[in-house]
Amino acid sequence: MTLPRILVLGTGGTIAGAGSGATGAAYRPGDLALGTLIAHLDALNLAAELVPQDIAQIGSQDIGWTQWRALHAACVAAIADPAVDGIIITHGTDTAEETGYLLDLTLPTAKPIVLVGAMRAADAVGADGMRNFANAVRVVSDRESCGRGVMLVMGDAVLAARDARKAATSAIDAFRTFPRGPLARVMPATLDWFGPPHRRNEGARYAFPQALPRVAILTAGAGMDAAPVEALLGIGCKGVVLAGMGQGNAPASVLAALSRAAARGVQVVRSARVDEGIVDRNVEVDDDALGLVAARALGPAKARILLMVLIANGMTDAAHIQAAFDGG
Numbered sequence: 001m002t003l004p005r006i007l008v009l010g011t012g013g014t015i016a017g018a019g020s021g022a023t024g025a026a027y028r029p030g031d032l033a034l035g036t037l038i039a040h041l042d043a044l045n046l047a048a049e050l051v052p053q054d055i056a057q058i059g060s061q062d063i064g065w066t067q068w069r070a071l072h073a074a075c076v077a078a079i080a081d082p083a084v085d086g087i088i089i090t091h092g093t094d095t096a097e098e099t100g101y102l103l104d105l106t107l108p109t110a111k112p113i114v115l116v117g118a119m120r121a122a123d124a125v126g127a128d129g130m131r132n133f134a135n136a137v138r139v140v141s142d143r144e145s146c147g148r149g150v151m152l153v154m155g156d157a158v159l160a161a162r163d164a165r166k167a168a169t170s171a172i173d174a175f176r177t178f179p180r181g182p183l184a185r186v187m188p189a190t191l192d193w194f195g196p197p198h199r200r201n202e203g204a205r206y207a208f209p210q211a212l213p214r215v216a217i218l219t220a221g222a223g224m225d226a227a228p229v230e231a232l233l234g235i236g237c238k239g240v241v242l243a244g245m246g247q248g249n250a251p252a253s254v255l256a257a258l259s260r261a262a263a264r265g266v267q268v269v270r271s272a273r274v275d276e277g278i279v280d281r282n283v284e285v286d287d288d289a290l291g292l293v294a295a296r297a298l299g300p301a302k303a304r305i306l307l308m309v310l311i312a313n314g315m316t317d318a319a320h321i322q323a324a325f326d327g328g
C-alpha cells in the first residue's frame with residue numbers, strides 16, 4: 001500500500017513550543033524546529049509520508065503577510081504537484097482562524113489543507129500537539145476530506161476555518177464554530193464526517209493580495225466617543241471593522257463618524273464583540289442610510305481578513321462588499 005504523501009508546513013506556535021518542563025507555566029512558542037517535531041512524530045508510526053517545509057518558527061501573534069504569502073505559495077505548488085496528497089500546517093492557535101480563513105478564501109478546494117495546533121507545549125504534561133497532529137494526518141489521508149475548504153483540527157474535532165474561532169485562552173477544547181457546527185469528529189484511528197463535502201471542485205474565490213491594506217478593528221465600549229474613529233482615519237485606514245455591542249451597535253456619535261468615513265471611501269463593516277450571532281443589515285442601525293456593511297456571521301478577526309482581501313482585490317462598492325459578506 002502506498003502511503004499518502006503529506007506536505008507539512010511549519011510555522012511555530014505551541015505545538016512547537018517548549019521550555020516549561022512538565023509542569024511549568026512559561027514556555028516559548030515555536031521553540032522546536034519542524035525537523036524535531038517530525039522526529040517526535042516518527043515514534044507514532046503514522047501511516048503517512050511526511051514532507052517537512054519550514055515557513056517560520058514564531059508565535060502566531062507575529063504572523064502576517066510575509067508568512068501568509070509563503071504559505072499560500074507553498075500550498076499552490078503542492079496542489080499542482082501530483083505527488084502530494086494533502087497539506088498540514090502547524091500553527092499557533094492565537095491567529096489560526098485568520099490564517100485558515102485567508103487561505104480558505106484564496107485557495108482552491110482540490111486537496112485537503114488542515115491547520116493544526118496545540119494548547120499545551122510539547123514538553124508539558126498532557127501535551128495535546130502529537131494527538132492533534134495524528135488526527136490531522138487521519139483527516140488529510142481520508143478520501144472524503146477534499147472539497148471542504150481549509151480545515152482546523154483541534155480537540156478531536158474537524159472545524160471549517162471559515163467557522164472556527166478561538167474561544168478559550170488555555171483550555172484544550174479551545175475552539176468553537178459558528179454558524180455551522182464541526183465538520184467531523186476525529187481520533188487517530190477513527191474519522192466520522194457529519195456530512196458530505198460541500199465545496200467540491202471550487203476554485204480560489206479571490207486572488208491572494210499583493211499587499212495588505214490597512215484595516216483596523218475598533219471595539220465599541222459604553223461611553224466612548226468618536227475620537228478613535230478619527231484617529232484610525234488619521235493613520236490611513238482603508239477599512240474599519242467595528243466590533244460592536246450586541247448586533248454590531250455603537251454610540252450614535254461613533255456611527256455618525258463611521259458613516260462620514262464611509263462617505264469618504266473607507267469601507268466600514270459592522271461586526272459584533274459578542275461571541276456568537278449574525279449581524280444583519282438595518283436592524284437597529286440604518287446601514288442603507290449610513291453606507292455601512294453588516295458582517296453577517298463573521299466575527300471581527302475574520303471580517304477584517306475578508307475586508308482586506310476584498311479591498312486588495314479592488315472592491316470599493318459597499319453593495320458588492322455586502323454581497324461578499326453575505327456569502328462569506
Ligand code: GLU
Pocket residue numbers: 012013014015029058059060061091092093094095117118119120
Ligand atoms: N501565542 C502563541 C501562538 O499563537 C501560542 C498559543 C498557541 O499556539 O496555542 O502561536
